[in-house]
Structures are given as structure tokens and as C-alpha cells.
Amino acid sequence: xxxxxxxxxxxxxxxxxxxxxxxxxxxxxxxxxxxxxxxxxxxxxxxxxxxxxxxxxxxxxxxxxxxxxxxxxxxxxxxxxxxxxxxxxxxxxxxxxxxxxxxxxxxxxxxxxxxxxxxxxxxxxxxxxxxxxxxxxxxxxxxxxxxxxxxxxxxxxxxxxxxxxxxxxxxxxxxxxxxxxxxxxxxxxxxxxxxxxxxxxxxxxxxxxxxxxxxxxxxxxxxxxxxxxxxxxxxxxxxxxxxxxxxxxxxxxxxxxxxxxxxxxxxxxxxxxxxxxxxxxxxxxxxxxxxx
Amino acid sequence: xxxxxxxxxxxxxxxxxxxxxxxxxxxxxxxxxxxxxxxxxxxxxxxxxxxxxxxxxxxxxxxxxxxxxxxxxxxxxxxxxxxxxxxxxxxxxxxxxxxxxxxxxxxxxxxxxxxxxxxxxxxxxxxxxxxxxxxxxxxxxxxxxxxxxxxxxxxxxxxxxxxxxxxxxxxxxxxxxxxxxxxxxxxxxxxxxxxxxxxxxxxxxxxxxxxxxxxxxxxxxxxxxxxxxxxxxxxxxxxxxxxxxxxxxxxxxxxxxxxxxxxxxxxxxx
Numbered sequence: 001x002x003x004x005x006x007x008x009x010x011x012x013x014x015x016x017x018x019x020x021x022x023x024x025x026x027x028x029x030x031x032x033x034x035x036x037x038x039x040x041x042x043x044x045x046x047x048x049x050x051x052x053x054x055x056x057x058x059x060x061x062x063x064x065x066x067x068x069x070x071x072x073x074x075x076x077x078x079x080x081x082x083x084x085x086x087x088x089x090x091x092x093x094x095x096x097x098x099x100x101x102x103x104x105x106x107x108x109x110x111x112x113x114x115x116x117x118x119x120x121x122x123x124x125x126x127x128x129x130x131x132x133x134x135x136x137x138x139x140x141x142x143x144x145x146x147x148x149x150x151x152x153x154x155x156x157x158x159x160x161x162x163x164x165x166x167x168x169x170x171x172x173x174x175x176x177x178x179x180x181x182x183x184x185x186x187x188x189x190x191x192x193x194x195x196x197x198x199x200x201x202x203x204x205x206x207x208x209x210x211x212x213x214x215x216x217x218x219x220x221x222x223x224x225x226x227x228x229x230x231x232x233x234x235x236x237x238x239x240x241x242x243x244x245x246x247x248x249x250x251x252x253x254x255x256x257x258x259x260x261x262x263x264x265x266x267x268x269x270x271x272x273x274x275x276x277x278x279x280x281x282x283x284x285x286x287x288x289x290x291x292x
Numbered sequence: 293x294x295x296x297x298x299x300x301x302x303x304x305x306x307x308x309x310x311x312x313x314x315x316x317x318x319x320x321x322x323x324x325x326x327x328x329x330x331x332x333x334x335x336x337x338x339x340x341x342x343x344x345x346x347x348x349x350x351x352x353x354x355x356x357x358x359x360x361x362x363x364x365x366x367x368x369x370x371x372x373x374x375x376x377x378x379x380x381x382x383x384x385x386x387x388x389x390x391x392x393x394x395x396x397x398x399x400x401x402x403x404x405x406x407x408x409x410x411x412x413x414x415x416x417x418x419x420x421x422x423x424x425x426x427x428x429x430x431x432x433x434x435x436x437x438x439x440x441x442x443x444x445x446x447x448x449x450x451x452x453x454x455x456x457x458x459x460x461x462x463x464x465x466x467x468x469x470x471x472x473x474x475x476x477x478x479x480x481x482x483x484x485x486x487x488x489x490x491x492x493x494x495x496x497x498x499x500x501x502x503x504x505x506x507x508x509x510x511x512x513x514x515x516x517x518x519x520x521x522x523x524x525x526x527x528x529x530x531x532x533x534x535x536x537x538x539x540x541x542x543x544x545x546x547x548x549x550x551x552x553x554x555x556x557x558x559x560x561x562x
Contacts, residue, residue: 285392
């Protein structure tokens with residue numbers, strides 16, 4: 001009987017005159033409900049719902065009808081899922097291979113960009129020119145970059161890491177340099193009034209202020225890195241998702257080719273959230289993470 | 293306050309300071325031939341409309357700017373020397389707190405930069421937190437505090453190295469009237485406790501009159517010293533002081549500087 005009353009109390013039945021028996025539990029539920037009601041639809045439910053609708057439309061050949069496509073042109077999700085399951089061990093090892101290129105290249109490139117920005121921030125006049133020069137790296141098309149890097153570093157992981165590094169370096173350098181240099185004057189005057197040296201001002205003020213810009217660049221670099229690693233593998237490689245993708249397209253084995261695309265997309269999401277998590281931990285004070 | 297001492301000793305001497313910003317064709321004359329003295333343990337306000345160069349003057353004293361001509365000495369030394377020896381603290385109009393530091397960590401920033409051991413400075417910052425009444429908030433972040441509380445943190449931070457001089461650049465002008473009056477009282481209390489020399493930049497006549505021993509009135513374009521006025525202080529509760537006849541007399545005397553510039557200065561002017 002008591003259980004029943006508690007249940008009816010929680011479901012909010014108007015007949016629950018026994019509710020005061022357990023005043024704490026429903027109250028706590030209400031609060032949790034409010035919190036999750038505020039957050040849940042925005043961050044999870046809505047994207048999940050639309051994702052499901054998208055998959056369903058795809059599976060039921062909605063897109064095929066709309067764009068007049070055949071299954072060999074656009075495999076349906078169930079066929080892709082089957083291809084992933086059939087080739088799970090290979091896909092797993094290729095994902096790790098390509099993943100290491102992405103992560104290694106992105107971290108190395110971003111670190112180099114950050115070091116360049118830090119060095120440039122100490123000599124702002126010459127530094128600004130150097131950063132502008134670095135920004136021109138972004139203008140190198142990957143089709144030119146990939147063969148050169150393969151030529152320099154061989155057909156293994158190293159050449160793709162090099163490609164990714166070159167592609168990510170400039171974004172980080174430009175963004176971090178801007179963060180390091182755009183400090184409001186009163187803050188610098190404050191440090192000056194404490195007779196703080198350049199290094200102290202860098203460590204205690206500039207670097208901390210630049211962190212939001214650094215993380216923004218890192219987020220952009222993560223997606224650039226996926227493109228860099230996969231396209232890099234198109235040119236010379238015997239392993240990895242990019243190699244498999246171009247190989248299977250040539251063989252017209254579309255479900256397996258699409259498996260690579262799906263895995264790359266999932267990797268992109270995971271890496272984005274990983275950077276987001278790192279950002280949350282590193283700069284909890286930033287306005288974007290504040291919870292009053 | 294100064295009457296207790298026979299001869300007040302000069303803390304800051306400003307001698308014939310001129311300041312021109314910009315290059316050849318776009319020169320802006322901010323200050324012209326400004327001279328005055330600030331005595332030890334005195335509360336002096338630099339008062340004037342915007343564009344009179346009062347903030348520039350403060351920055352020159354704090355060695356954040358170099359004058360075009362003229363000389364400033366603080367206790368016989370160049371301001372640079374005093375800055376390097378951390379002989380003054382600064383409070384700006386904006387609290388300029390570091391948003392990644394808690395209240396306590398913000399107050400400890402100058403001590404950290406100075407290179408004092410953490411075990412020693414924790415006690416100092418605790419005392420300062422107590423003085424500005426923010427002990428319960430010491431682990432809060434700046435954005436969790438009101439504007440008035442943030443400015444209290446900035447004041448505590450400026451005092452952390454216990455400098456003999458405090459430079460304040462319109463510290464209360466961004467606050468609402470109630471917070472402003474409360475902080476003015478607190479500042480007088482801090483002044484009484486610590487006996488700092490305070491140079492206070494403001495564009496509020498009542499604020500200057502209420503707080504200061506002397507008010508240096510500046511006129512603008514270019515900034516010059518219009519007059520220097522001694523504020524006779526009345527003892528009593530602050531709210532009474534604000535309503536007293538003397539307060540109004542003083543305010544009127546200061547106001548006269550701005551609205552009847554051509555009039556001959558009366559006995560209040562020094």
C-alpha cells in the first residue's frame with residue numbers, strides 16, 4: 001500500500017493525499033526534473049531525435065528517391081553497419097592507425113603553433129610579421145603538401161603527422177598570438193605596477209588570457225586533422241581509413257567505403273568532445289562554462 | 293589633519309609637468325606646466341572634467357607613462373625607482389581582477405610576483421580579506437561577486453604589499469550610488485587604519501570633497517592646475533558630514549572653479 005502511494009505521489013496524481021509521508025523524495029525529484037528538463041532536450045534529445053529521423057529516412061530509401069540514387073551509389077545504413085561488423089578487426093586497427101596520425105599530428109602542429117605564438121609575443125613587432133608568414137602555410141593545398149611530405153618522411157605514420165602538423169600549425173599560431181597580445185591595457189599596467197618581468201607577465205597574465213583562444217584553435221584543428229590524415233593516406237599508404245576508403249571506392253565496394261566515412265565522422269565527434277572536456281577542465285572560469 | 297604636524301613632509305613632488313600625446317601632425321596636449329606637491333599621509337583628490345588629464349597625471353606618478361617635460365619625484369626618487377621597489381598600489385576604474393583566480397588568489401597576485409613564500413602570504417591575504425569584509429567570499433571567483441565587492445578585492449590587492457602610497461583612478465565611478473557611498477566610508481576607514489598617502493582621481497565634486505584633505509582642481513584642454521583647495525574636515529558621523537553646512541560650503545567652493553572660472557578666487561583657495 002505504501003509503495004503504491006509513493007508511486008502515485010511521484011506521478012503527481014491529484015488523489016495522493018499521502019504525499020506528506022515522504023516529503024523529501026518528491027521534492028528532490030522535482031529539482032532533478034527541472035535541471036534535466038532544462039538541459040536534456042537541448043543537448044541530447046533533439047539531436048538524437050533528428051539523427052534518428054535522418055537515419056530512418058536514409059534506411060527507408062528517402063534520399064535515394066529524392067536524389068535518384070541507387071544502392072551502389074549510396075548504401076543504406078544497415079548495409080554499412082553490416083560492413084562494419086564484418087570487417088571490425090581491420091577497421092579497429094585502421095582506426096587506431098589513422099587516429100594516431102590525427103592526434104599526433106594535431107598535437108604536434110598545435111604545440112609548434114603555440115610555441116611560435118609564444119615566442120612572437122615577446123617580440124611583437126617582428127613576431128606579427130612571422131605569424132603572418134606562418135599563416136601563409138594555410139594556403140598550401142593538401143594535394144601539394146601530401147606528396148611532398150610523403151616524399152620527405154616515407155609512407156608511414158610520420159608523413160601524415162607532418163601533413164597534419166603543417167595544416168594545423170598556422171591556425172594555432174594566429175589564434176594564440178591574438179590571444180596573447182590582446183590584453184586590456186589596465187591589466188598590463190597592473191602587472192607593470194608590481195614590477196613584474198616579461199616572463200611573469202606571460203605566465204600569470206598573457207598565457208592564461210590566451211587559453212580560450214588556444215582551445216578554439218584546437219577545436220578547429222581537430223577537424224582539419226581528420227581531413228589531413230585521411231586525404232594524406234589517399235596518396236601513399238598501405239593502411240588506415242583513408243587508404244581503405246580510396247581503395248574500396250576504386251573497387252566499388254561502397255558499404256565498406258562508407259564504413260570509413262562513418263567511422264571518421266564518429267572520430268570527429270569524439271575528438272571534439274574530448275577537446276571540449278579538456279577545455280572545461282582547463283578553463284572552468286571562462287564565461288562559457290559558468291554555472292551560477 | 294595636517295594641522296597636527298608643524299611642517300608636512302612632501303611625498304610626491306610634481307614639477308612643471310607637460311605631456312603631449314601623438315606624433316607631429318596629430319599632437320594632443322594633455323597636460324601643460326602642472327606643478328603641485330602631495331604630502332605624506334595625505335588624501336588628495338585630482339578633480340576635473342573628462343579630458344583634463346587627471347588619469348594621465350596619475351599614470352605619470354605611477355611610472356606607467358613618461359612625461360614630455362618636467363619632473364616627478366616620489367620621496368626624492370624617480371617614480372620608476374619607486375615602482376620597482378613596489379612603493380605604491382593602484383586601483384583602476386574597472387576592478388581588473390584575473391577571472392581565473394579566486395578572490396584570495398587575486399589578492400595574493402602582487403605577493404606572488406614579488407616572490408614571497410606562499411606560507412607567508414596566505415596570512416597577509418587573510419588579514420586583507422578581513423579588512424575589506426570579504427572573508428566569506430575568499431574562494432569565490434570574481435564573476436560571482438557584485439561590482440562593489442570586486443572593487444573591494446582590487447583595493448585589498450593594491451594594499452597587499454603594504455605600499456606607503458595608494459593611487460586610485462576613478463575607482464567608484466562605475467558603481468551605483470549606494471555602493472559608492474558605502475565604499476567611500478570603507479576607504480576612509482582603511483585610510484584611518486593604514487595611514488596611506490592616497491591620490492584619488494575623480495570627476496565627482498561631492499566625492500572629492502567628502503574624501504579628501506585637499507582637492508587639486510584641474511581645468512581641461514590642456515590640463516592645468518586651476519586651483520588647490522584645502523578641505524576643512526568636520527568630525528562626526530559621515531552622514532552628518534554629508535549634510536553639514538561646511539560640506540556644502542566646500543562643495544560650492546569647488547563647483548565655483550568650474551562654473552565661474554573668471555571670478556577671483558576667494559579665501560578657500562590656496
